[in-house]
Amino acid sequence: MLATTPPFRFLVLVLSVCLAAAMVPASAQSLFTSSDGVSAETAPEVGSAIDTLVDIIKDDAARAELIERLEGLQAEEQAASGPEAATQSADSSLVRSVAEATTGMVQGAYASVQQVWRDLRGIETLFATLPDEKRRRMNENALPLLGTIVATVLVFWLASFILARLIQPQKWIRAKTRAVRATLTVLINLLADGLALAIAYAAGNVIAITAFGGGLITVEQSLYLNAFLVAGAVGIVIRLFVRPRRPDHALLNLSQPVQATAYRWLSLIAGLLVYGLTVAVPIANLWTTFLFGRSLRLIVVTLAAGLAIFAIRQVSRMIREDALAQPAEGTPPQEPADAEAGDRIPLWQKLWPPLAYFYVAVCYVIAVVYPALMGDLIGGATVRTVIAGALVALAFRFIGTPARARIAAPAWLEHSLPGFGGKLNVFMPLIFRIVAVFVVLAAMIYVLDAWRAIDVESLLGRDQALDLSGRFMSAILIIAGVLVVWALVVSWIDNRLTLDLPGKNVTARTRTLLSLFKNAFSVVAVVFGSMMALSQLGIDIAPLLAGAGVIGLAIGFGAQKLVQDIITGIFIQLENAINEGDVVTVAGTTGAVEKLTIRSVGVRDLNGVYHIVPFSAVDTVSNFMKRFAYHVAEIGVAYKEHVPAVKEAMEEAFERLKATEHGASISGPFEMQGVVALADSSVNIRARIKTRPGQQWAVGRAYTEIVKGVFDEKGIEIPYPHRVYVRPPEEPQPATIEKQPAGKVTETED
Template structure:
């Protein structure tokens, strides 16, 4: 499916950039906890708080930053009443005001960033003897904790990779189920490795590297950031895994997975450790201005790295798409090749357009998040982080939806072994609907992802809509309609599979009569039409469509069909009475409308016959005046033999009786012969022979085989007894005139 592959390539950059922006928008948990700890410590001891306030007021950069934050907290002035305005603002005026506001905000952001970055130049002024003592006391335990946890994580990861390489000789990825199982297994193993490394680091920090048997705040900050970064890496490896690409949810090429994995991991380290560890340490060891400078530097570097990664991934995806298009196989018929070429051209056009658009959209998104992180960091936790997290979930749903589309053509219904043994045909019946069900699930996931994405950025309050009466009613109607449709399909599949099993009985198993086979086939057809029609009506009624006009229209349509398609009505009525009278069953040999053959298919309006020449005939019942069935009760083989006029008739009759006895001695034929030979004697004195006739009564359907064998034996016995079978001839007598 080249279209699904192209769609996955379209989705890959969006996943990368949303992940990058999510990391940029993430409020540091460690920073929040440290702020809480600092606040409680300040409330317990007011002297350090006063000292910090004095230091902030003395530091020019920190003082300006504090003033900017206080001004941001000041409520805006009330807008003048519209009644006071002389004239309504024009569109051009509004555009000019918006442009001026944009320029002003951009310049303000640039000044803020520049001012915060210049704060690094005044770090030496904020260092005091007390802070130098705190730094000298904490840096060695902190560095030891960092080295020990990183080393343990690397060692345990190598051991886990070795375990996977030895335990899994055939890594999965051919089916979606195998891929998801592999992803779940790897996630559990990564979680165990991360948990062991985190626990070991915490134990070492507490017992070995701690101060006086207690863990330092700096060590706690790092360990929390280590855990967060490990979780980000765990989630990332579920979607992209360059070392084992077949075990990743997104089946991108290895170069693209490698770039995404390395860049997102670098971003996670920069943001998580920079904001969760660097900012609190700068606040505690240096000053609040230094912490603000560290935060601005971290988010700025992350934004720059994200922008560079966007361009890199865009180039790789474009090159990968061109290579895939060049290597796409061309097979099938000429019509299929034309259709495939049109579809491929459409996909290529959409891919080309998307490849030109998405880098700009992603760059704008990253710059907007960077601006919020720099100027209004409080909005990160309230709005941007929550929206970005839901966007990540939406991207994950889209990736899963495209994976489902990729495997839709090979989807099979997951049935238990006991079910398939009881109804073998059920698997094939449900497999017909499995691709459609998978595509429907993919569509639902895509719609849910789009709705979640819209709700994430406050364009739609999805929660409020779902909790409303209208939303709940629509959701219930759609869910109940889907459930009813699933029950209809499942019921039809079970009934059809049971009928197929009854119609496909082996010769050594319990036999099904021809009458039962005919009625079962007709019931299957009628049941299929009835259950899908009534099921569709119930589904339409469940989703809120009034089916009363449909029923009335169906009645009118039925009358119109009854008058306009009288032959069709005659076919059906005749077929009903033929079935009621048990005139024709599947497997019978019949003569209808002048055609003799074996009945292969029987519907409510026609019969399908295969004649002796192998030609298949479909005869509508409206053309049937008489049904001649060769398979009812018993049958006769009628043998007519011509002997010469000079042959003895009694000798010929005895020879025919002997041939019958020999025939009955053959087990294959003797079992199907019913009664003795019925000798009827001379029936005609033909031009060149005396015709004798005899009948052999057999089981229905066996008369042709018995007749062929009997004719052969009659010829053999006649030759043995010297009974002549004459050739057709004519004797000419020439009379002489009398002298």
């Protein structure tokens, strides 16, 4: 049992190692003697040592003493040399790593320079004497190759010219939005260019077989035709981004001179790389030597990199000049200051030149140092980068035209709910920008994965990626569904609020409740839509709900006025105290209610001033619009007038009022209350007229005007405030001074 335990096995291993280490000097010394002597001398010693070790292990006391001594020796050794050895090991490891990295960089750079120099020296082999076999092959295949080149180019130009005349998408595309028209135009042009390329490639193969090959295609012709197909495909991709003759049909929204320059440089560089690396270099290997082919490859790559750097600089300068030449909206064109000029240049125009320079540098280093990776890494990564660039360009087009994005609702729906399309179109700019941002992020991840900066497949397995994409689609569909439902409900409410048909007029109470329901439904739609979308994305919404409860509790304690506003508003609505359109007095302010929420009321007074009154400040609500109203007419007449005659005149004025258009607003008989006051200069007589709610002011104004006319007809005086100064009779008259003609002044008395 003891022999199978891990501590015992470890002890046996340590003892065996120590025994072997002790035997090393003897065995090393015996190496210089005969091997027979070694075996004869050491065999008894080994057997004796093993017997001694077995005896110690069998004896418990001896074994314990041995273990204690070994542990003591190990502890002393660690205490003496442990920290210093660890420090020296760490220091030496760090220094060694830095030295190895530096040495590797220097050696790699030196090897790269040597490789480039060897490739350049391969040009010397061109002047060497070529074998007769290669000379004969060059003479036999040069003319068929030249004929194939001329034939394919002519067929391609002719096919492109004919298809450009036959297919003109701008004449028959009738899309309503500019972005959709541009996208359809780009796709149709892509198909036309692809058809022309396919026709030219097929014609080139037929001509190569029949006219120049005698039924066979040479290697040189095959290389050229494949390169022609690749170069044509690259040209089609270039024309997706820039199209000099039709700038509005390109993905990049650039001016015509910029597109022409960019197209010229891109076509030149792409043709140089495609035909140089896939035609010229292989043919040079076939016709001359492999060393000359490597030299030619280096020359082609270097020339293409230099042209690319020059092209990037020229195109970026032209784009910058175009941006500076466009004056800011509302300002005349002028020379802008440096700070203003920098602000007017879009962000992407500042970022793309450094990224392009970096791309050219990376491609050049890989092509020179690791030419075997050109097709796998540079080719595949470049294609994926171009695809990502197309997506980003399309996203920027949508970002630039969100204000013109519109959704046309069906005619029957617009007839039933006229505001449905407008409600949805409010969110279209935001939706376009969000989609564009997601497209840009996806393109960035796609490019990083293409250049092996990150490995998406290792970070996200296929099942996880599919699950994540499904979750995103579900979240997007939920948000879209919530927006559609919200637009339908709000459009229906607005349609009911504006409905003005015979027998279907909306009451003030209904209008108020619908307005409150619209606000509440909007909040509920935002909250529940967000929660459902987050839940689909895999986010646990339980902590969010708990956090919302805590926040609500904190708001309840910290914002007691807000809570009081809401509670008071709820009770005001339950009691139907205020409705939209009512004339009320709240918090000392009288006016018409224009807006009513759950926590405040908006009132516009007689002077047109708009007041927002929180319900926490409302102690009393005075509503002038409940069930019925009264116009109180209190009219003062002179003391000399006969009161019964005045009453008859007021009743006559009421009868005349009933005969006007205001008669429909009168809902009760004339209520004469009689004399209510003997004022300083008038006798005040009061009467009331019962009217429909809200009509008391119009009826009162009309009645007052009629009363004035009746009083004038009957000679009833309406007094006005005045005072009579009565002088005491014994008071002497004041003296007057009159001016005499001779300049004398005389004093007279009245």
